Amino acid sequence: xxxxxxxxxxxxxxxxxxxxxxxxxxxxxxxxxxxxxxxxxxxxxxxxxxxxxxxxxxxxxxxxxxxxxxxxxxxxxxxxxxxxxxxxxxxxxxxxxxxxxxxxxxxxxxxxxxxxxxxxxxxxx
Amino acid sequence: xxxxxxxxxxxxxxxxxxxxxxxxxxxxxxxxxxxxxxxxxxxxxxxxxxxxxxxxxxxxxxxxxxxxxxxxxxxxxxxxxxxxxxxxxxxxxxxxxxxxxxxxxxxxxxxxxxxxxxxxxxxxx
Amino acid sequence: xxxxxxxxxxxxxxxxxxxxxxxxxxxxxxxxxxxxxxxxxxxxxxxxxxxxxxxxxxxxxxxxxxxxxxxxxxxxxxxxxxxxxxxxxxxxxxxxxxxxxxxxxxxxxxxxxxxxxxxxxxxxx
Amino acid sequence: xxxxxxxxxxxxxxxxxxxxxxxxxxxxxxxxxxxxxxxxxxxxxxxxxxxxxxxxxxxxxxxxxxxxxxxxxxxxxxxxxxxxxxxxxxxxxxxxxxxxxxxxxxxxxxxxxxxxxxxxxxxxx
DNA sequence: GTGGTCTAGACCACA
DNA sequence: GTGGTCTAGACCACA
Numbered sequence: 267x268x269x270x271x272x273x274x275x276x277x278x279x280x281x282x283x284x285x286x287x288x289x290x291x292x293x294x295x296x297x298x299x300x301x302x303x304x305x306x307x308x309x310x311x312x313x314x315x316x317x318x319x320x321x322x323x324x325x326x327x328x329x330x331x332x333x334x335x336x337x338x339x340x341x342x343x344x345x346x347x348x349x350x351x352x353x354x355x356x357x358x359x360x361x362x363x364x365x366x367x368x369x370x371x372x373x374x375x376x377x378x379x380x381x382x383x384x385x386x387x388x389x390x391x
Numbered sequence: 392x393x394x395x396x397x398x399x400x401x402x403x404x405x406x407x408x409x410x411x412x413x414x415x416x417x418x419x420x421x422x423x424x425x426x427x428x429x430x431x432x433x434x435x436x437x438x439x440x441x442x443x444x445x446x447x448x449x450x451x452x453x454x455x456x457x458x459x460x461x462x463x464x465x466x467x468x469x470x471x472x473x474x475x476x477x478x479x480x481x482x483x484x485x486x487x488x489x490x491x492x493x494x495x496x497x498x499x500x501x502x503x504x505x506x507x508x509x510x511x512x513x514x515x516x
Numbered sequence: 517x518x519x520x521x522x523x524x525x526x527x528x529x530x531x532x533x534x535x536x537x538x539x540x541x542x543x544x545x546x547x548x549x550x551x552x553x554x555x556x557x558x559x560x561x562x563x564x565x566x567x568x569x570x571x572x573x574x575x576x577x578x579x580x581x582x583x584x585x586x587x588x589x590x591x592x593x594x595x596x597x598x599x600x601x602x603x604x605x606x607x608x609x610x611x612x613x614x615x616x617x618x619x620x621x622x623x624x625x626x627x628x629x630x631x632x633x634x635x636x637x638x639x640x641x
Numbered sequence: 642x643x644x645x646x647x648x649x650x651x652x653x654x655x656x657x658x659x660x661x662x663x664x665x666x667x668x669x670x671x672x673x674x675x676x677x678x679x680x681x682x683x684x685x686x687x688x689x690x691x692x693x694x695x696x697x698x699x700x701x702x703x704x705x706x707x708x709x710x711x712x713x714x715x716x717x718x719x720x721x722x723x724x725x726x727x728x729x730x731x732x733x734x735x736x737x738x739x740x741x742x743x744x745x746x747x748x749x750x751x752x753x754x755x756x757x758x759x760x761x762x763x764x765x766x
Numbered sequence: 767g768t769g770g771t772c773t774a775g776a777c778c779a780c781a
Numbered sequence: 782g783t784g785g786t787c788t789a790g791a792c793c794a795c796a
Contacts, residue, residue: 277771291494304784314773319785332523336780336783348494355491356504362487363508366480369416370473373513379481380505383488388498398707402795439796527780541744564781598745605741606754612737613758616730619666619723623763629731630755633738638748652786679769689788694770711768711796 267302270311278313282321290330290341291351301331301339392427395436403438407446415455415466416476426456426464517552520561528563532571540580540591541601551581551589642677645686653688657696665705665716666726676706676714 268285270278289295301307304322308315322339325331329347333339366376393410395403414420426432429447433440447464450456454472458464491501518535520528539545551557554572558565572589575581579597583589616626643660645653664670676682679697683690697714700706704722708714741751 279771288493303782305782314775315784316774317772320771322784333525333784334522334781335525335527335785338783352491352494352496355487355494355496356501358487359484359491359501359504360508362480362483363505364512366477366484367509367513368413369477369480371477371480373509376481376484376513377505377509379484380488380502383485384492384498384502387489388492388501397709400708402710404795442796445795529780538743567781570780602741602744602746605737605744605746606751608737609734609741609751609754610758612730612733613755614762616727616734617759617763619727619730621727621730623759626734626763627755627759629734630738630752633735634742634748634752637739638742638751654786678767680767689790690769691789692787695786697769708769709796710770710794713768 268307268311270313279317279321279324282311282318283324286321286325287330291348295341297341297343299341301341303338393432393436395438404442404445404449407436407443408449411446411450412455416473420466422466422468424466426466428463518557518561520563529567529570529574532561532568533574536571536575537580541598545591547591547593549591551591553588643682643686645688654692654696654699657686657693658699661696661700662705666723670716672716672718674716676716678713 268282270281274281276284286295286301295301301322302310304315304318307313308318311318322331322333326333326339329342329345331339332342363376367373393407395406399406411420411426420426426447427435429440429443432438433443436443447456447458451458451464454467454470456464457467488501492498518532520531524531526534536545536551545551551572552560554565554568557563558568561568572581572583576583576589579592579595581589582592613626617623643657645656649656651659661670661676670676676697677685679690679693682688683693686693697706697708701708701714704717704720706714707717738751742748
């Protein structure tokens, strides 16, 4: 279900958080689905249970999952995280564009670039 | 000349690299200008000289400065870094837009967002 | 009769205890009323019978219910639990106020706050 | 500087967080004071460094301290945590009073109780 | 020296 | 079985 990239410089627990974050935000993991247990996921990824624990704790703190003691961890219901994520995406676009402008790239070139990209990848919407 | 943000989570040496990189790319530091000496900059920033050394080594490795033994470090002449930097900027825009599309934001909304931004900030070019 | 909040971080057995404690203290459950059987309540709440058992054992230990072997559990008669509960309430007020004073809030502000609250919520008594 | 209570049922790392939180909120630890290092505090409290680490991570996340890589952790400047803490205190008073009202204690008795307490402990303010 | 990550493994409360 | 806490100890980047 999840694949780690050992060449990635980011810590393992962060990769795990990111992977689940996207699975949840994209709706692949739906609300109240049970997450794999800390131990089973640790086995599956050949990673220490503490590392998974850390990832789950973080995911819970940020509202992506909720934990029922003795039962396990479950995907949280929709709580506006989607919207927050979209806002973050827009902010990242803004930042990237502003940096490009600062680097002296013309507004015209940037627009051409984004247009091309959107035509290619943003078809159905 | 340079101000550090101790509350920034990025390592200090990286902040220093970034600051100089931008000063050079924007043409504020022109080719062959002498860089501050490792020791003086360390004093000025109240930072360990090892940290400055590491930043300079990295800047040299990436072609932003060149070092003359016994004389000091100097800003490198234009060597296509500008172009490379611009390419990086474009790549970052692409990545940000693709993430937005994955998050389910419509091409239309993204375009509106970038257009607005470019009209506001990208005027003169 | 009882609703559990799985997103509450407190253990389930504690939530159950608390719920019954209040039902009894408020007189909604009167002395000698039969409590739901461990099994039926476990079914109703979709919870492990062990969890209900633990809650009942605790309620009995604290004098809120009594258990007749083979018959079931029953609400205990009034045994001064009311007074004890009131003392606990007062103690909690004391603690909260002392913490506020330590935080540097003025006695005047605290008094205004409590007065306002009592006027609004403490009307009939 | 800090004393642990092994009889306290709360986890060690939480006790440590709470202790520092109060030291900072009361102004005993002033902004930019260096926190004891993870290792030294671990030794002093005869506790595993990981446990201290966990406490510091949490304190940083909540804005009580900031960490400079390779240098150490420092008390954060005033950032409205004080106000937030006071609001929490007020909320706790509200909750305690409402519970008391629900328990059937009269507004009159509660007021007498709080008045007495404030006269005794809230003198100077 | 400083904090950050991770492993290996134990013990606990809870269900 | 499930997550939560903790110890003992290693290794790393950073300063």
